[in-house]
Amino acid sequence: MLKYILKRTFIGVFVLAIVSAVVFGIFYILPADPARLACGKACTPELMDRIRHTLELDQPLSVQYGRFVKGIFAGRTYLAGTEAELNCDAPCLGYSYQNDLPVTSLLMDRLPATLSIAFGASILWLLVGLSSGIVSALRRGTMLDKFSQGIALGAASLQIYFVGLILQFIFVDKLAILPIPGYTSPFDSVSDWAKQMALAWFTLAFLLSAIYSRLTRAGMIEVMSEDYVRTARAKGLSGRKINSRHVLRGAITPIVTVFGLDLGALLGGAVITEYVFNIPGLGKLSTDAVANLDIPVVTGTVLFSAFFVVTANIVVDLIYSALDPKVRLT
Amino acid sequence: ATPASWVGPVPAKTGATKGGTVTVITQADFEHLDPARNYVGGTLDFYRLFIRTLTQYRTVNGKTELVPDLAADLGTTNDGGLSWTFKLRPNLKYEDGSKITCEDLKYGTMRSYNDDILDGGTTYAKDFIDNPTNYKGPYTDPNGDLYGVQCSAKGDEITYVLTQPIPYFPYVTTFGSFTAIPKAKDTKQNYDNRPFSSGPYKIESYDRGKQLTLVRNSYWDTKTDPIRWNYPDKFVVKMGADQNVIEQSLISDSGEAKTSVSTDTNIVTNLSKVLGKPAYKNRLFSFLSPYNRYYAINVDTVKDVNVRKAIQCAFDFKTVLAAAGGTNSGQYANSTIPPSIKTGYRNFTVCERDVIKNPEAQIAKAKAYLAKASDKKTTLRLAYRDKGVEPLRAAAVEQALKAAGFTVIMDKYPGSGYYSTVSKRGGDKEPDIVQTSWAFDWSAASGIVYALFDARTMTSTDAKSNYSRGNFADLQKLFAQADQSAPAAQEKILGDIEQKLIQDKAAHISIYFERSHMMSGSKLGGVQIDNGWGDLSVIGAYVKK
Amino acid sequence: MSNFLEVKNLCINFPTDDGLVKAVDNLSFSVEKGKTLGLVGESGSGKSVTSLAILGLHKGSRAQVSGQIFVGGVEINAGSESDIRKLRGKQMAMIFQDSLTALNPFYTIGDQIIEAYQVHNNVSKAEAKKHAIDMLDRVGIAEPQKRADDYPHQFSGGMRQRAMIAMALSCDPSLLIADEPTTALDVTVQAQILELLRQLQKDFGTAIILITHDLGVVAETTDDVLLMYAGKAVEYGSVRDVLAKPQHPYGWGLLTSIPRLTGDPDKRLAAISGMPPSMISVPSGCAFHPRCSYQSTVGPACLASVPQLLPVSEGDHHLVRCHLDVKTRVDIFNNQVAPKL
Amino acid sequence: MSAILKVTGLTKHFSGSKHGFFGNADLIQAVDGLNFEITAGEALGLVGESGCGKSTTGKLITRLLEPSRGTIEYEGQDITHLTSKELKPIRRQLQMIFQDPYSSLNPRHTVGTIIATPFKISGITPEGGVKKRVQELLEIVGLNPEHYNRYPHEFSGGQRQRIGIARALALRPKVIVADEPVSALDVSIQAQVINLMKDLQKDFGLTFIFIAHDLAVVRHFAQRVAVMYLGKIVEIADRDTLYSNPKHPYTKALLSAVPEVDPDAVGARQRITLTGDVPNPINPPSGCRFRTRCWKAQEVCADKAPELLQVGRSTVACHFPE
């Protein structure tokens, strides 16, 4: 088990190394010169050169990458030994000259909003998705089933940005029962936090619970036709026990897997949701950074998101092995 | 005698009371708070709350004028404009109660020479002040001295020695490289996060990208300051809101929005909901901003003047302004110098018509010019920025040019870094037309024409802000003449230069001056339009009881 | 002794997209306590479907079940799911065909037996576990203490089948239905399992229905045999009658076509021609007629009418469904079939 | 009569799942040192319990698997390590019939295509064209030649198995390896297929390796029978000898475990019930692999693997043959 985790972590780090190398390499062939961006309106060639030096763009790519990797594990300084020395503690994911801050602190700054979205929405969609899926499966073929699955099918075809705007139009502009979305720290005001997040939660949860409802229903129905469920009936178990102990237990594994991966992807930034609702999370940070070609931030966020994806993969595999006795971790 | 407007305190606003918190909502964080590094309109205006410069603009009862700030007068020059001497106000204090000295003022200028570390900011000090020893700034050159700035023995006067006569020098000293910073308090690039206050407020906390909180500076004395009020207890700047969100929350005017104002958000989308509606009359501030939206035609690549004239004629001012929001969002322009700068403004024609009265495209004329051209360049690369309505404006231009028979390559650039990219000379993707804008650095032709059209600012690889890359011998001769002229005469020459450049050389098309419509909450008073840099100013804001 | 299980006129149909599948047609049989009935027939002849009906497991599915099934005097087909549920496990239990899929892969073998035991016995988990280990021991699992905590996939096929049996027997059911318990197993393991079943029956007097298509298994383990073809009983009687003196052409075909360990190995096997019938369009009349060599002997009746399941002789317990008259049948058996056996 | 096929020391080890990142993979000793030969026109039966390596042996002989050790000689030629090109002409003569009639036919091909595949692959055009030959083959295996354009799903298991046989016969092979050809079939159909194969063997003089787990079926088909246990042959003898006088305890147990159909004969035979299952080929018992289930096992069985030796008319690998 421990060996397995170590092995997976090793592979995960390998994947992240490749991701970071690719991201790094790609900006090497970027059309706009990053130094030029940092130089500002009144730029002189000398200043450009100095910025280029500060950004270390005058170094070979391999040196830049090497220092970057070192920064992640051991921290680093930019412009070491000069007057303008900048410290960037481990884990240092780069330094944003447009924000004049280490990327790590930017990420940490934005993380709470993203965490808020991810956890709020995931609780909602799990509750709604699972329960409607279970009810549908148990009442298969009834009007209730058809109705909820019809909605789920429709909802799964909707776009976050479209639903988000519609909901915002209804709840903020017309009914005015919700404030304009944004982010307030829950430590400042829990109610403001919840009210401002509500639309993001609902929108994400609406679309995702549709998917989970369908997934749950399909999984349950598939398990219901398994021979072992028939065995359970033949033992004389009650319907409720069969459904909870056998059917749900059998159907839960793929759901947990998908959930883990979804959550992992979401933690890396709910890009579209944050964009639509203007929530200052990782997704917004990264889209802004892309728009401004703030390369250290882009690199940092891509890597950070990939970290969540990779971690989610490992966690999912571990959970999977815990849930499915057939899977032996070696 | 000293004019009344030069001495503090500034006249009180009627109905204003002290106390409360004023919230300023902005879309973006200030680029820099370090005065030496800042060059952005809204910030220049805002940081006056805690930064005093040698001279500054004062706006009282809607009238803006240049007045001494740290200085006690607007400077005197005796050697033909080559050196300027300013008297300094006595008894000025920093936020810790220590005295503001002439040496601090000199140091404030000196540190701006270390622009490798303190990037951004204006380059005027470096451009104009005499520096025979090639001083590089205190970080690089700890023992060096800047010859061109000299304090009198008593420390009550400061003298700037220039390399050329600059008649408008007192305007230049409004910028942040002419503020006082005690050497001991200089934290280099970290100064950006916590400038040391000399104004009525000081920084309590600053969370980059999120929030800046200002509280009162008890050592500031209202009697020494003819410019600044100090009504609220606190200013809180909340950053990073979306344009639409700001528009909506200010219109809805609920909760905190009541005491909020946005100084960087022009109401565009929802303008029809508020403009001319009595309910918003008192809190909607509509004014002509100094921003001129214009198109530079690259004379390096579009060499034939007839082609450039064809381009000028093809432009449909109407669709371009519609894309920007219609006549409520802008006022047609023929030049970049606004009519309000009376000494420099010229009323001339573009494509032989008065564009203000007749903004439609002149397709027939465009085709005629194109037919006349010997070097028929019909494929044009239009550079524009992916920000706000700019892509739409570009599309309007594309359409107009196509109608005149041009082929247009649309070159969209990311939001930031646009200007530095399109000013690059040479290269295979150099734009033929640059969609851009300019706001004067001071309200004079000299604050516009030098920066935009003087070939001397350019290098072989960088056009700087001369996006049309104009370098015409006859015009350069006029520039040389202007350098040597007194302010009024200089303004006239600069006006001539612009007219020639647009009318004859056809290197430039100004489309409109932006109309700003900004809002404040209903419980906020004292918000005013400041014509110094053409901004909405919170310097006199107060919370209504 | 009265019959513990009594099935009367059982019909089971499945409506499908292709048509109505008449899986079981008018089936009647009974089993006494302590006796074993063999249910024999080729694939698709309705054996499993019948056994599921006895446990009432078709309830809630699309199957249409008619007729009467009495288990210990309770009528299954008329009872509600919750009533029948109480009988399952205790009065009647089942060993399923495929032990790999019939055991829940997510629970340990021990847990699954514990669950079965706790349904009908109000005992603590620890007690139930003790019982489960006992059961595993009884079915011959070595080190039951340890193996109880294994998951099904950690067991071999034979062990799984034994675990299934342990589970089915955990509440000492009065009726045990074993659906092809050994088909997937090797002969040596099959022998072990059959031995186990025999032993259990001897100890507890359980009534057993053994479903198989292996006549050898039938001969060795059952008392009575019900031979099914296309959902119908074609022959029903004691093992001795059905296997040694078969009276139906299908029975003859079956017996002569299977390779045996005795007799002349070089003799050609007497195969039944044709293929098993479709259950949707069952051949008219006698369902076996398209494959029957004696169709011409009988004439058009084979296609026209369904023969009755009748005693070979008055009062005999040996029932046959064939148009051939008794005399001809005996002749054919004696002259043509017996020599091949 | 000389051997058409001769197998010496044939061994196949599979590498199973790996343990850990740097760990070694398990070695599955699926087939371990087989020696036997088949004369032309003969049918050799190969019996044994599940997992004992029967299919692996079949696939090794047809060179579907690469042997780990040992040699295979076909008509005196060593074909153990021939390249696929060199093997091509030999493949035609060495064909295989598979166990599962459902997975052995490509569901997307028509019967015609399936039976014509051998011609296509070997690039042979038979006299009268491929189609005619395919239809002939269909007739030979007792199918309607007009079913040429149908798909496998339209046939029953027995019919599918006939299609598989027709495919194996297409190139007129000399040797056919039939891997449990009737195991998946219903009892009533099984006899049809056995009869068909027997007829074909006679008509075409085919040599058969007939793999099965059912001793009774093998008895009706093969003239000589080899019994395998856990990757090794434990006994080979001609049919009558083996069935009437088994020498290896395992053969004996196997024979006694087959249920007797005749109700009168039930109980007449002495039954030997083995305990436990076939051990894991990853970790086979030392010495004689059968010793863990053998009632005759003694110390020597654990120490020494018995050799295949001639005992009477049989060849047996046992320290204590009957």
Added chain:
Amino acid sequence: MSTAAIATHSGIEGRSPTQMAWQRLKKDRSAKISGSVIAFFLLLAITAPVFTWIMHTTPDEFHPETLDPEFATNPLGKFGGISGTHWFGVEPRTGRDVFLRFVYGARTSLTIALAATLVATVIGIVIGLISGFFGGKTDLALSRTMEITLAFPSILFALAITPVLENVFEGWGLPPGNGTRIPVMIFVLAMFGWPYIARIVRGQVISLREREFVEAARALGASKFHLVFNQILPNLWAPILVTVALNIPTMITAEAALTFLGAGVIDPTSDWGAMLLASVPFYSINPTYTFIPGFALFLLVLSFSLLGDSIRDALDPRSSR
């Protein structure tokens, strides 16, 4: 099993599994409806120029006269300027005809989504086949590549990489503007789409590789080429078709999302994602403008999903819901 019944039907021509699936599909009502909707959109996209002719304007033409001259963000007239000449109203600020932009937007969106699906499918099939068939080190390397590709935060990375690729593609001589942007989008979408198809193909190949009919062909001395293309590939079409059908809506969504986030086609070329993006500031003043592309996108994605479900059910009736 009704196999026996069919085998006794007279008639020599058999029905292939594909034909049977097609027959089942034809009976499926939801397939018919969703198929019609898709066909309708496709037709609209194909016949877009016809509407230009009918409406006497182009999707790019500015019509400032349809806008309030003072507030050009407000089209004159009700519901965003819906009228006989402008069926869906006009675009704020430009007065461009929304209906034409919608129709031409269908063109762009569908072209990009379908092309990306095609590219992703081809790459996915090739890599999946190689990986599944050859196994071993090749498989390990390719599987890792898939894993790494999937570890990329796709939307974000797509946004970041677009300008870079644009530069590269332009360097290869593609025309600037949308001439480059569209191929870049197709490339980017395909880049993150192929692993899904490759994974499925790989899984199928691995299971097919073990099937006895492949062994049978090998026993006949078939080349690898024959095994892959004659034996395995025909059995892959069904799962591939299902995956592709279910992938198209994902691609449409992704394309729109990318454009919505600003890495999509460049104005004036119209696209549904771009229309939605452009409508955002006006959603409260002019909801029609938001609703039209949003609803169309919804309808198209829903239809493709339904059709995908139907195709899956038809090809594999046992797996149905």
